[in-house]
Amino acid sequence: MKAHKIFAWLAIAIGAIYFFIPLIGTFEFSLRMRRGAYSFDAYQSVFTDAQFRATFGFSMLMALVTIVVGMLLIVPTAYWVRLRLPQMRPVVEFITLLPLVIPAIVIVFGYLRLYNSSSWIPFTGSTQGTNVLLTFSYVTLALPYMYRSVDTAMRTIDVRTLTEAAEILGAKWPTIMFRCIFPNVMSGVLSGAFITFAIVMGEFTMAALLNRPAFGPYLQLVGANKAYEPSALAVIAFAITWLSMGLIQLVSRFGKLSPSRP
Amino acid sequence: MTTASTSFIDRRTVIDWLGIVPFMVFALAFLIVPTLYLIVGAFFNPAGEFTFQNIADLFSPSILGAYWISIRVSVASALGGALIGFFLAWAVVLGGVPSWIRSSLLTFSGVASNFAGVPLAFAFLATLGRTGLVTVFMRDWFGFNLYSTGFNLLSFFGLTITYMFFQIPLMVLILTPALDGLKKEWREASEILGASTWQYWRMVVLPILWPSLMGATLLLFANAFGAIATAYALTGSSLNIVPILLYAQIRGDVLHNPNLGYALALGMIVITGISNILYIWLRTRAERWQK
Numbered sequence: 156m157k158a159h160k161i162f163a164w165l166a167i168a169i170g171a172i173y174f175f176i177p178l179i180g181t182f183e184f185s186l187r188m189r190r191g192a193y194s195f196d197a198y199q200s201v202f203t204d205a206q207f208r209a210t211f212g213f214s215m216l217m218a219l220v221t222i223v224v225g226m227l228l229i230v231p232t233a234y235w236v237r238l239r240l241p242q243m244r245p246v247v248e249f250i251t252l253l254p255l256v257i258p259a260i261v262i263v264f265g266y267l268r269l270y271n272s273s274s275w276i277p278f279t280g281s282t283q284g285t286n287v288l289l290t291f292s293y294v295t296l297a298l299p300y301m302y303r304s305v306d307t308a309m310r311t312i313d314v315r316t317l318t319e320a321a322e323i324l325g326a327k328w329p330t331i332m333f334r335c336i337f338p339n340v341m342s343g344v345l346s347g348a349f350i351t352f353a354i355v356m357g358e359f360t361m362a363a364l365l366n367r368p369a370f371g372p373y374l375q376l377v378g379a380n381k382a383y384e385p386s387a388l389a390v391i392a393f394a395i396t397w398l399s400m401g402l403i404q405l406v407s408r409f410g411k412l413s414p415s416r417p
Numbered sequence: 418m419t420t421a422s423t424s425f426i427d428r429r430t431v432i433d434w435l436g437i438v439p440f441m442v443f444a445l446a447f448l449i450v451p452t453l454y455l456i457v458g459a460f461f462n463p464a465g466e467f468t469f470q471n472i473a474d475l476f477s478p479s480i481l482g483a484y485w486i487s488i489r490v491s492v493a494s495a496l497g498g499a500l501i502g503f504f505l506a507w508a509v510v511l512g513g514v515p516s517w518i519r520s521s522l523l524t525f526s527g528v529a530s531n532f533a534g535v536p537l538a539f540a541f542l543a544t545l546g547r548t549g550l551v552t553v554f555m556r557d558w559f560g561f562n563l564y565s566t567g568f569n570l571l572s573f574f575g576l577t578i579t580y581m582f583f584q585i586p587l588m589v590l591i592l593t594p595a596l597d598g599l600k601k602e603w604r605e606a607s608e609i610l611g612a613s614t615w616q617y618w619r620m621v622v623l624p625i626l627w628p629s630l631m632g633a634t635l636l637l638f639a640n641a642f643g644a645i646a647t648a649y650a651l652t653g654s655s656l657n658i659v660p661i662l663l664y665a666q667i668r669g670d671v672l673h674n675p676n677l678g679y680a681l682a683l684g685m686i687v688i689t690g691i692s693n694i695l696y697i698w699l700r701t702r703a704e705r706w707q708k
Contacts, residue, residue, distance in 0.1 A: 163512020166504040170522070170585070173501070174529060177582060180544030180551060228443055235436035243437060250444045256693045257452055258643030260660050261682045264667050265451025268458070291447045298448075350531070357534045359646035364667055371646065374535040378542075378650050385539040392536035393528075400528045 178393065185386035197387040204384075206373060214362075214370035217286075218355035221293040222348045225301050228294065230344065233305050234336050237314045251302035254295050259360045263292060267364065285365055292361045297354055301347035308343025345406040353399035357392055452686065458679035471680035480662070480672075484684065487642060487659040490573060494580035495637035499630065501581070502588025510596040523593065526586035533583045538650035541579045545570050571652045579647060584637050591636070595629035595703065632699030639689040639696070659685055 188196040201207050236247050254262070270288060272280035278288040317339065321331045337344065362369035374392070378385040462468045475481070509519035544550050547564060555561040569575055599622060607617040645660035654661055659681065665671045666678040 157513075159511075160513050162504075163508035163514050166501075166508040166512070167514060167518060167522075170501065170505045170508075173582070173585065174525065176551060177540045177544045180549055181540040183550050184543035184548075228440060232437055232440040239433045239436060247437065247440065250440075250448070252693075253444075253448055256639070256686075256689055257448070258645075258660065258685055258689060260643070260645050260663055260667075261455065261685055262448065262451060264663065264678070264682055265455050266447070267667060269451050269454050291443070294443070295447050353531050357536060357646075359535050359649070360664075364664070371535060374539075375646070375650050378535060378539055379653070386543045389536040389539035389543070393532055393540075396532045397528050400524070400531065403527075404524065 181386045181389050181393075185383060185390055188383040197383040198391075201384050201387050201391070206368075210368050210370045210373035213368055214356050214358075217290060217293060217369065218352045220290050221297060221355055222351050224290060225294040225297055225351060226305075226344055226347070229298070229301050229305055229347075230337060230340065231332060233302060233309055234314060234332070237309055238318060248302070248306075251298045254298050259292075259296060259358075260364070262295060263361050263364045266292065279365065285367060289361060289365050289367050289369075292365070293351070293355050293358065296358065296361070297347070297351040300350045300354070304343040304347035304350070305340055306343075308340040308346075312339045342406050342409065346403045349399040349402045349406070353396050356395050455679045455682045456686065458676055459683040462676055463674070471674070471676050472683075474674070474677050475680050475684055479657075480681065483657045483659045483662045484688075486573060486657060488688075490576050490580065490658060491638045491641040493573075493577045494584050494641045495634050497577065497581045498584025498588050498637050499634040502585045502633075503592055503630065505585065506589050506592040506596050510593060511599075522589065526589040528586075530583050530586040530590060533644065534646035535650040537579060537582060538647045541570060541575070541582070541651065545575070545578075571655055573656070576648055576651060576656060576658075579651060580641050580644070584641065587637060587640065588633055591633040592629060595626060599625070626703075628699040628703035632696045632703060635692040635696040635699070639692040642689055642692075643685065 185197045186193040186195065188194060188200070232247065236244050266288060267279065270276050270278035278284040314336070317335055318331055321335045326335065356370055357374075358369065359371035359375060363372040363375070374385070374388055377388060459471050460467060460469065462470060475484075505522065508514055509522050542549065545552060545563070545568075549570075552563045555563055570579075603621050604617060607621055612620070643660065645664060648656060648658055649661055649664065652661075654665060662671075663678065663681050663685070666681060670678070672678060672681070
């Protein structure tokens, strides 16, 4: 065997050890709750916890609303920029990358100063308002991922021809948008949706500082107070991330197979 | 007729620009204005007068210390992540390992680079904590007490190796396409010209790859610098990094000066901003070779 091949396998081995040991360790730890024997007691304890169900449900709902709001904002924008305002593309692209530059904690700090109950747009003055603000904060966090996946999907279709064809056939803009553009960029919409789902489910900073009972702050609370449940929750969280990424791969594979793609 | 056509063009231009109004309003309201509010606030005192005092106060020992440890953790995890990530990417692209390893590594990297936050802290506590798998294994089988060596997961070193769990996969994802871009012809050409492997790497590969390598390392740095959830779940507030200090400030004004909090946020934006600007600049340089 050549020297470089040995090095390659060595690198793979080191990587595998680094990645798998924490996962194995977490799983093993989550089984240790009953003294002297492995058991799924920690998982049972998690699943029967009413707070787990409440916060998990809350974050799920938040993720769904975030995806809908985000896509309704981003798909028309990406479409419009491609069709009518190509000169604005760099600007829009730059804005969508800003959430990667400005740390989440800074953004939410700004919200708390700008939209507190004594300001002229008191989002945080009521529970509903805070939920709305939290949704918008998640849309902001997901902006880079959503925009990129939608824009990539839009690159593969001819937006101008599709629009002209629809217009010639007498379609109004809601028809063009929802029956022509959306279905054609569905693979991008879905990949963006799954990554948004993974981000929102584990998000801690925004929810904690806006004081909403989301899954992230619940995880932190359990971590500070219990011994074995955190590991069980980490395994569950890893499974959610894995599921979301797996679905993205699946969607992109179907996207390539679909006959409407040139 | 002329007036009619100009007004038609105007109306069309207006409609064109109206199309991105929702996005712009959203971006202004929930991204740009909140950030600018903090940036401007950093230059005023609570009485509303313009001042550089908040910026000057950042250079007090406790705040400077927080920035210092944040920068150290971010640099260390970025360099460690870059190094291991580079070797992994190299191994699957050029190392001649079976292709299923490449695809599983890339899939896994997609998952692991998104597996951050609170659960990641739990995973490392369960592995390297005082009763974690590795700690117990070393104690029972080798009689080696990890914690007697001064190792502590709730420290600079512990945080660094925890961050590397998402830094390495991110590096793999960024570098694999860059390594794929190395053309076979370049290697063949340099071999024909009599270059050794070392010369090929030093004189061909590195000059082409360094913008990607540097850029990705900077991105990793910014990624670690803004992260808070993992550190908070791991160390509580015992490790005084900037995001945790800012978190405490937002929660309860621990600095006793709201405008100093704005300055703290401004410092974070400046640091992540500079590293991202450098990253974008380096990426445009790197892309010249990836066409």
